Amino acid sequence: MLKTVCYISDARLSEPLENVKAIYKKAKENNLKHDITGVLIFHKGNFLQVLEGMAESVDQTYEKIRFDSRHKNIIKVINIKTEQRIFEDYSFGFTIVKSSNEFKELTEYLKWLKNADNKIANKLIIMVENFIRNVG
Structure with a gap:
């Protein structure tokens, strides 16, 4: 059975971009090994x-x-079993979004997803859009 988890958290310390890139690289390797998108x-x-x-x-x-010491205030906002992946077709695959161009591309992908009229996808879309709007 497929599952989707979405969480938000604060970085424990002010992470320099190089550390974030290292986090992303390790996450991408691990997620590829475990077929996580x-x-x-x-x-x-x-x-x-x-x-x-x-x-x-x-x-x-x-x-x-x-339990990663680089995170604090972790809040799991979605924890559901699902029948399909939402980000499976995302052209960047598992990615870190760090530039305004990547935010724009993610926003375009989210607009495309809205047309699927999937309740779970729409809930995630709203959450991601609010996150982008509030921290952008």
Whole structure:
């Protein structure tokens, strides 16, 4: 069974971009190994991440993140079993969104997703859009 988890958190310290890139690189490697898709957004000291994949893999990944010393104030905002992935067709795959151009491309992808009229996708879209708007 597929599962989607979305969380938001604060970076424990003011992470320099190089550290964030290292986090992303390691996350991408681990997520590829475990067939996890999604998106990671980091902006102004805040993370929003969507993890999608087999329930066991997503739960294990989230638990590692939960105990990662680089995060604080972690809030799991979505934790659902689902029949399909939302970010499977995202052209960047699992990515970190760090520039205004990447925000724009993610926004375009979210607009495309809205046409699918999927309740779960729409809930995630609203959350990601609010995150982008509030930290952008």
